Amino acid sequence: MSFVHIRNVSKSFQDNKVLNQVSLSIEKGEFVTLLGPSGCGKSTLLRSVAGLNDIDEGSISVGGMDITHLPPKKRNVGMVFQSYALFPNMNVYDNIAFGLKMDGLSKLDIRSIVDDMISLIDLKGKEDRYPNQLSGGQQQRVALARSLVKKPTVLLLDEPLSALDAKIRRSLRNEIRLIQQRLKMTTIFVTHDQEEALTISDRIFVMNQGEIEQVGSPNDIYTAPASEYVARFIGNYNVWSRQQLQGLPVRGVPEQGDVFAVRPEAIRMETGYGDEIEGGIVADGKVTMVSILGNILRFEVDVSGLPVTVDMLSGQSIEHLGSGTPVRLVIPRDEWKSIRKSS
């Protein structure tokens, strides 16, 4: 049986239905991500697990115990907020110790647990600093320690990296994952950043308008999006309808399916015109733009009005692939995904 079980949860704010019969299960020690754009209901679902907002219907259980109607303090869940939410009148030590003090632990026990936690988050020597004397990354580490110190059954992370700059975000992301794995902590992470979700998660729940659109491992979600919505949200997929392809110089399109998705890095781009591959889809077009994205070269190709994005690894010679160059695009059949049309 799953460790966290969310069954048919619905929630509305006035007339706006934010969660619509959401059900999902999470295994003990698993790191799952609720991924979706702003307003898709991911934070509301997380707050419902924390007990910070009531739900209209459904139930939530953790470790076999129904927590649907328990107040937040009795749920034994830890939560980290995007804004850190550290108590400004307390230093690092007191912020981390707060939950233990509320539990009535002795000063000696609190000292020992908090010291361990400070070592875990690598903030030794900064115990006396106040939140305003710490960087964003350090504040978020304190917030993480404060949530972990009570050994919660589930750790909830509500966009904890969004307020940080890119470099710190990446390093803290890895740190969170390492700590989670070390403590084997069941974790629900909320983000709108697909790269973050793909990097950090065991499983991803892609959410759309208060419903779960697709569930899967990062690899499943990235390589096999189930719907047009997921394909468009998850990356730079080329998404075309059959209608769009009609009358264009695209050969080998399969008979089945109405909407198709192709990863930009799965497309082979050639300047020669002799090598049609068996079972592949072939299109002829012209390069309109080349961008350098660090280790990736991104080409925008125009196939008689149909825009196609093609990614290649950097380091290759591209003098012969400048703007206006006629090219042939070759897409292997197994990379041509037929997906569900989204409303």
Place this chain on the structure above:
Amino acid sequence: MAGRSTSQHKIRLLLLIPFLLWLFAFLLLPAIMMVISSFQNEGGQGFTLGQYVKGLTHPLYTTAIKNSVILSLVSALVGITVAVIGAYSFTTFSAKMRDRMLNISNIMTNFAGVPLAFGFMILFGINGMLTLLFKKLGLSFLVFDLYSWTGLAWVYIYFQIPVAILLIYPSLYAIKQEWKESAALLGANTWQFWQRIGVPVLLPAIAGTFSVLFANAMGAYATAYALVTQNFNLLPIQIGGMVAGDVFPRVELGSALAIILFLILAIALFINEKMLRLARKGQ
């Protein structure tokens, strides 16, 4: 580039001159004159500490100091208590309602002095509208003597509350919902949140506002004068009387009393700051 920057700096300094002149002419110079005058004999001669001795020993003036301090403390305490509760309730309103309440507070802040005293007279004076209405309805227990210490305290509290609301509201608004939620998830109840986080965070603002209210009441002259003229012994009324009210002005004693008033405020601020530091250490 450097030359241009220097000339811009000079222009900025030139723009400051009218303000500095104003500051010197209407704040610094009168203050210096007042200090000098407070150490002179009546008639502005010689050097003496006599004016201070008189101000701090004569029963008329010590009573005035005592009355002013008590009235200021009471009105500041009541004012800040009502304001903290009121301003907190504002934070729970919709943005539109909140703006309206703040606008009302703003208007009330500017309704002070003589117009406020007359407003109270019309409502609560001997023949005031509400006084007569309460008597007619048999609610005599609601009638109070406006021209007494109690009446004066009500008027002072009235003008303290909106000032306190405007000063304390931003700090209350800055109490983040996430702090309350974090505290709740970590096992704190509402009382523990306010005891350990809310009030300590607000304490500097509360203490600062209290100081402002205390100073506001200590220095209030027009309201008290319009209401009780010289029938109630307050320090600002005594000072005013010595400069403008008596047949023979006693500027030197008035100056000494004004310096004493200033010192009381300075001591209050000092105690306030000390208490704040102690409170911060104890957290």
